[in-house]
Amino acid sequence: MSTLRMAAVAAPFDRDLEADFARIERLITEARAGGVRLLALPEACLGGYLSSLDGPAEAPPALDLDGPEIRRLAALAGDLVVTAGYCERAGSGRFNSAVCVTGDGVLGTHRKVHQPLGEGASYGAGDGFAAFDTPVGRIGMMICYDKAFPESARALALDGAEIIVCMSAWPGSRTNQTANLAHDRWKRRFDLFDRARALENQVVWLSANQSGTFGSLRLVGSAKVVDPGGEVLADTGVGAGMAVAELDVARTLEDARRAMGHLRDRRPDTYRVPDLSMAG
Numbered sequence: 640m641s642t643l644r645m646a647a648v649a650a651p652f653d654r655d656l657e658a659d660f661a662r663i664e665r666l667i668t669e670a671r672a673g674g675v676r677l678l679a680l681p682e683a684c685l686g687g688y689l690s691s692l693d694g695p696a697e698a699p700p701a702l703d704l705d706g707p708e709i710r711r712l713a714a715l716a717g718d719l720v721v722t723a724g725y726c727e728r729a730g731s732g733r734f735n736s737a738v739c740v741t742g743d744g745v746l747g748t749h750r751k752v753h754q755p756l757g758e759g760a761s762y763g764a765g766d767g768f769a770a771f772d773t774p775v776g777r778i779g780m781m782i783c784y785d786k787a788f789p790e791s792a793r794a795l796a797l798d799g800a801e802i803i804v805c806m807s808a809w810p811g812s813r814t815n816q817t818a819n820l821a822h823d824r825w826k827r828r829f830d831l832f833d834r835a836r837a838l839e840n841q842v843v844w845l846s847a848n849q850s851g852t853f854g855s856l857r858l859v860g861s862a863k864v865v866d867p868g869g870e871v872l873a874d875t876g877v878g879a880g881m882a883v884a885e886l887d888v889a890r891t892l893e894d895a896r897r898a899m900g901h902l903r904d905r906r907p908d909t910y911r912v913p914d915l916s917m918a919g
Contacts, residue, residue: 643775645677645802645843646670646883649862649875651851653687656700660685660711663723666881667715673883675719677775679804679847679862682724682751682782683735685712688808690854692756701728704738704748713740720746720775722847724782724806726762735762737780737806739773747771751782752791758784770800776888783807786832786846789839796840796902801888803836807848810856820877826859830871838869841895841902843888850879867895 648666652659663680670678682688685708686699702708702725712723720741727736727750735751735758750765751758768791770779779795779802786792786805795803811823820826829848837844843866850860863874864884873882896903 641889642885642887643676644674644883644885645679645775645845645864646673646675646881647679647804647845647847647862647864647873647875648681648881649848649850649860650681650684650879651853651858652681652684652849653853654699656686656708659687660715663712664715667717667719667721669881671717671719675883677720677802677845678722679806679845680721680723681847681849681862682737682806682808683726683849684723684806685725687853688849688856689758689761690856692758692810692856694757695760698733698761699726701726701733703728704736704745709738709740709745712738713742713744716740717742720773720778722778722780722804722806724808732763733761734765735782736765737782739771739778739780739804741774746773747778747780749780749782751785753784753788755784768794768798770795770798776801779803781805783809786836789836792836792840792842796842800842801892802843802845803840804845804847805833805836807846808853808856809848809859811859816857820857820859823859826861826877829859829861830863833863833865834869834871837865837867839901841867841892841900843867843886843891850875850877867892
């Protein structure tokens with residue numbers, strides 16, 4: 640049996656890159672000491688997220704994929720596989736991006752496709768989803784609001800992803816706020832999406848999220864590891880922390896898909912999308 644110890648992080652990050660790297664180094668050190676081989680850090684953990692979703696906002700520092708900050712992240716990762724979010728500079732554009740690294744360099748990237756509320760005023764949008772091979776298995780990545788769309792996770796699962804990592808800076812509700820984030824309705828949605836996407840695609844799901852407050856946002860934490868049956872194996876709750884779980888990924892996927900294989904039993908020829916241009 641070959642087991643994989645994996646972890647998803649809930650933690651606060653801001654514009655202070657040196658402080659962000661110091662926090663990341665502590666988290667990687669803690670993970671390594673605990674035998675973790677795959678560590679998922681939150682969206683925008685290098686430089687923080689937007690301070691507001693009401694329109695144009697101060698953006699995080701824009702970093703180059705082949706720049707010194709990503710090389711520094713890879714050096715810290717060393718023998719671990721680490722996923723992290725950052726603001727990517729590409730030509731004259733900026734993207735809300737994720738990167739997967741080891742000490743050997745970049746293994747995979749993703750640019751956030753789905754943009755909530757006013758995020759499009761600060762970032763360009765990505766244009767697809769693709770899985771990639773790593774030393775701990777085939778992984779797919781997405782960012783925050785991407786997980787609200789079933790097609791995102793399904794595209795990664797059909798591309799062979801065994802593990803899907805979703806990195807978020809998911810806030811609590813902006814209306815009818817609750818004093819206790821554990822009872823927040825946007826937090827409940829966050830958790831429901833995590834469990835549904837894992838179950839419907841029968842994949843291992845890591846959900847990392849920012850915690851604390853940033854600008855006008857209260858981040859809901861709730862980092863977790865979910866198995867292919869939609870069961871939460873580890874959860875940080877709404878505070879900062881590290882959700883750690885251990886699975887034989889190949890065996891777990893085989894067992895989950897043996898009787899009812901959601902990918903195997905698809906009927907794509909029946910999923911007709913109506914031509915809305917002809918309506919009315």
